[in-house]
Amino acid sequence: MPDFATTLTCAAEGESPRTQRSKVSRVIGAVQKGPENRMPNKALPQQYTKGYAYCIYGAIIAVTALFAVVVARLELARVHDLEVHRAKDVSIDISARLSEKLRRKLLLARVLTGGIALDPDQSQQDFARFASRLVQDEPAIVDIAAVRDFTITHVYPEEKNRAFIGFDLRARPDQAKVIETVNQTGEMALQGPINLIQGFPGYIVRQPVFIGQDGKSDYWGVVSVVFAETTFLEELQLDRYAGQYDIAIQVVEENNPVRTIHGSPDLFRQNVVTGSIDVNASTWSIAIRPVGGWTQFAPGMGLKILVDILLGLVALGVARYLLRLRAEAWHNAARLSAAIDALPDGFVLFDKDDRLIVFNEQYRRLYSESHRAIKRGAKFEDIIRFGLRHQQYPEAVGREEEWLAERMAAHQASSSLFEQKLKDGRSLRVIEKETPDGGRVGVRVDITDQVQSRERAELAERRLTDAIGSLPIGFWLFDSCERLISFNDMSEELTPASTQKLQSGMSLQQVVENRFLGEPNMQAGDTSSDDALLALLRQDAAEFETGVAGDRWFSCASRRTSEGGIVMFRVEVTEARRHEKRLESSNSELRFVLAEKEAAEKRFEDVADIGTEWFWEQDAGMRIQYVSASFERAMGLSLTRVLGRTRAEVMQQEDGSDDGYRKLKEIMDQRQPFEDFIFEASGLKGESCWLRTSGKPVFDKAGNYKGYRGTTADVTPLYSALREARKADAAKTQFLSVISHELRTPLTSVLGFNAFLAKARMLPSFKRLKNATDAQAFDEVPPLLEAFADEVSNIAGKMDKAGDQLKTLINDMLDLARIEANTIRIEKREVPIRAVIDSVAEHMRPLTDEKALELHVDAEDDIAYCDESRLRQILTNIVGNAIKFTERGAITVRSRRVDDAIRVEIEDTGIGMPKELVPVVFERFIQADNSNTRSHNGLGLGLAICKELVQRHGGWIKVESTEGVGSRFVFTLPAAQAEADTASDRPREASVG
Helix, strand or coil, X not given: CCCHHHHHHHHHCCCCHHHHHHHHHHHHHHHHCCHHHHCCCCHHHHHHHHHHHHHHHHHHHHHHHHHHHHHHHHHHHHHHHHHHHHHHHHHXXXXXXXXXXXXXXXXXXXXXXXXXXXXXXXXXXXXXXHHHCCCCCCCCEEEEEEEECCEEEEEECHHHHHHHCCCEHHHCHHHHHHHHHHHHHCCCEEEEEEECCCCCEEEEEEEEEEECCCCXXXXXXXXXXXXXXXXXXXXXXXXXHCCCEEEEEXXXXXXXXXXXXXXXXXXXXXXXXXXXXXXXXXXXXXXXXXXXXXXXXXXXXXXXXXXXXXXXXXHHHHHHHHHHHHHHHHHHHHHHHHHHHHCCCEEEEECCCCEEEEECHHHHHHCHHHCCCCCCCCEHHHXXXXXXXXXXXXXXXXXXXXHHHHHHHHHHCCEEEEEEECCCCCEEEEEEEECCCCCEEEEEEECHHHHHHHHHHHHHHHHHHHHHHCCCCEEEEECCCCEEEEECCHHHHCCCCCCCCCCCCCEHHHHHHCCCCCEEEECCCCECCHHHHHHHHCCCEEEEEEEECCCEEEEXXXXXXXXXXXXXXEEECHHHHHHHHHHHCCHHHHHHHHHHHHHHHXXXXXXXXXXXXXXXXXXXXXXEEEECCHHHHHHCCCHHHCCCCEHHHHCCCCCCCCHXXXXXXXXXXXXXXXXXXXXXXXXXXXXXXXXXXXXXXXXXXXXCEEEEEEEEEECHHHHHHHHHHHHHHHHHHHHHHHHHHHHHHHHHHHHHHHHHHHCHHHCHHHHHHHHHHHCCCHHHHHHHHHHHHHHHHHHHXXXXXXXXXXXXXXXXXXXXXXXXXXXXXCCCEEEEHHHHHHHHHHHHHHHHHHHCCEEEEEECCCEEEECHHHHHHHHHHHHHHHHHCCCCCEEEEEEEEECCEEEEEEEECCXXXXXXXXXXXXXXCCCCCCCCCCCCCCCCCHHHHHHHHHHHCCCCEEEEEECCCEEEEEEEEEECCCCCCCCCCCCEEEEEC
């Protein structure tokens, strides 16, 4: 159905008469005709639905196929990039080992050269002794020889190479040529791979020997270091990558053919990862490729393609459903004409006699005072008069006839558009249009919110105008035509030289020529004419200075507005200019201060070099730019370790891995100074150390942050001693508090009940028994005697229970003392874990029965290698704690064999532990409630002793707990080597209590 408000609004805003008549005719026809006359063409969907659907289906299939191809290519590219990255890592590893091995042999040759230069006439024995000390870790070296005049004079090892002494290398032209080159150039040479005179391939490092005072005055000969190719390749550990990568190594030398020393030369002509190192005049190249070539089909690619196909099928189903809905929408369009009553706007239609023929309920609701007059056949004037009598129109009160004449004139016009106020405070936009048959169609749009918004905008505009007027600076605003549209009083008061009054409508040129901005001082651009100032103001942004009367100065700024206008501000800067002049007069003082600064910097450098603290500076990126020399003395680390790196990189930790460093970083991120801040640097020296640092941020003259400057000192010994002292003091205080409470409670019970036994005659049961005996009521004596015995037994039982509690406390303290003295005995043997767990569970059953708890055992028939009594002690402690801190629910004990260990879990549904208690629960004297009035007794030693016992068995123990949900303790013990293999596959499930 057409939007009536839109149709009539467009008609009222200047459309052609023919278009207006067409739109209004459609509106009237839609209302006057029944829905059956406005049914859409039912054949229309059938004419295009098939072709349109096929196009949609084809597009979805094409997109699905394209997406599958893209996904496959991206996945293959990702896998290929991963393979290339790994191959590059292998190439770097091999290159590093190759470089190291070659350079060590080159260095060996240089050292031997130095030995001969110091003693040119040394004997074969001296030469062998010197060489033997250098080649201890070089299995690839088969011969070290000294060659003089092409003749081998010394060798090592002598046993294997004695036959070559006196050998003339001119018999080997390939080697003689290299020796001649070394003789001529005086440079070291690496020759190989070649067939050695020993009969196998290898390499020779030749280093010239010069003797004399300056080291090169006399040529003595050549030192040759010979190493076998096979052993050298074994040193590179290429077999580590056998089966994973195809590797080839080539040696390229100038004027020599390329030689492949490992692998296939064809590998270099394929798609491979390469690496190279340069040694003297040769280049050693490495080619690497996965065995079998690069991956051509990425794992998981088929699944992704299948998912893409499924998504495509889903899209086809959705498209089919939407197309069906679209077809149904054509059939439902005929029913939309009935929705006229649901329009949010009021709709009304009058015939040529100005009688009402169509209206909707919204129209009646808007004119609530006139609703009784709004009915079919009523004339428009009668409806208006009815509203006037009921004061429907506030603007007509007191001038009803005049207002009625104006309203009828607007109604009878060919088209009208105006706003109307109603009695209930609503504002309506009235849109009326003449129909082709002489009637009138109208729409009433409720614009109350728009009017209120407009009034608020007008209020905001007035407030903005007032704010601009109260600004202490000059303000001008020009429109896109450079006409003044707004200014404030300060724009005139700051300019007494003006000869004309500033007023709206002035052009920008008039404002400049009348000196409302002041006399221009165009330092930026070096212009002073009005034309130059106008050109500057017409830029997107400009800043300049002006003056008045030679002793007042102003800073001006202009910006282009989003509508193409210009906004300008002017601030008086007279004091700032005067301050500049005072600064210019103090240059001599500044030079003196600079000299003092240089002296202070020199003193700072002296103090930094001799002090125990070190000074540091870092840039805005938190990278350390300067560290004084005392850092090396205090920390034993080179300055190169820290320069150019952040603190996190130096300490090899993430920013948030340590609370102390994290807090320091937060302070520095906020650009705040700090003093004597102590934090732990865990990765600085390979062990934890504590540093005390002070620093403050550094800013340049413009206020830009440049970094930090400060001092740091290593306070590890002092801080560690302080922490240990505090910890010991806290432990002592806590121990005294806990032991006094825990010993006093059972001891008080023992003494109290013992007092009852000491005065048994005062017991009520005894008095009743004595009364019966005195009265010779012998038939009452047996039950009274039994009651007396029960009461004495009950008191004795409570004393026994308190004694057991005291015994447990004393045993825990004795165990702790033995652990401290390292005298506790652990007697390991093979122990059936399930039998021990069952025994402990049966022993603890009275406690669970007392609290109505369930105790489940889920244990396998495994054999542990441990001390059975200590295992019982561990289980009793942990299960006892679980019972103590569990008020309802169940406790479960499980055991499983995991690799070479027995894993035991005790899980409860008790009160759990706070998060802050979990990391310290295995420390001594730790309980959830450490107060003297706590509800659960104990010294807090049980879990600490359990941890020591488990660790002394070679196992570990941990806890997971959620407050209000429960806890789970897990520990491991070593499994026996000869574990029984006949254990049942299914764990036994038992319930106790």
